[in-house]
Amino acid sequence: MESLLLSISVPLALGFAVSMKSRTVDNKWWDGLNKPFFTPPKWCFKFVWAFLYITMGWGAHLVAMAAKGNPDRAFRDYAQNALIMYWIQFIVSSAWAPLFFKAHKVGLAWGSNVLTSILIGMTVNQFADISPNAALLMTPYLVWVVVSGFINLYIVIYN
Secondary structure: OOOHHHHHHHHHHHHHHHHHHHOOOOHHHHHHOOOOOOOOOHHHHHHHHHHHHHHHHHHHHHHHHHHHOOOOHHHHHHHHHHHHHHHHHHHHHOOHHHHHHHOOOHHHHHHHHHHHHHHHHHHHHHHHHHOHHHHHHHHHHHHHHHHHHHHHHHHHHHO
16 A cells, blocks of 8 residues: 555554454453463553554555565566465454454464464565565564464463
């Protein structure tokens, strides 16, 4: 997307929509789970995700701008494919919260997390070829999703 504001606003809005759809009043379920010691406190999730959506959108914007300003058709096509991968990983990532929090399908959610981690890694790799800064902006998201995968796996094993 050519507009930085739009590039950031779209992931924020879609992420908010997914979180609202995944919302549950079943805090007893989450509170009752055996979780690893490195599980972040509940209050931080909304702030972390807002930060991640901002950095993801900014990274996608850098890729779109690099493609726009490049006369090489192959480079532009590669950047377009990287942006398609960005949206694919975003859609796959969006399945995790409803699976985990709403449906309590922690095993299926973990599988979704593994797939999401792979897709984010592929996206970061493609972004790095186009804009190293875009890849750096996606890295916190990759780290967060991988760590959440370990938390999810712990929950699968110990609950």
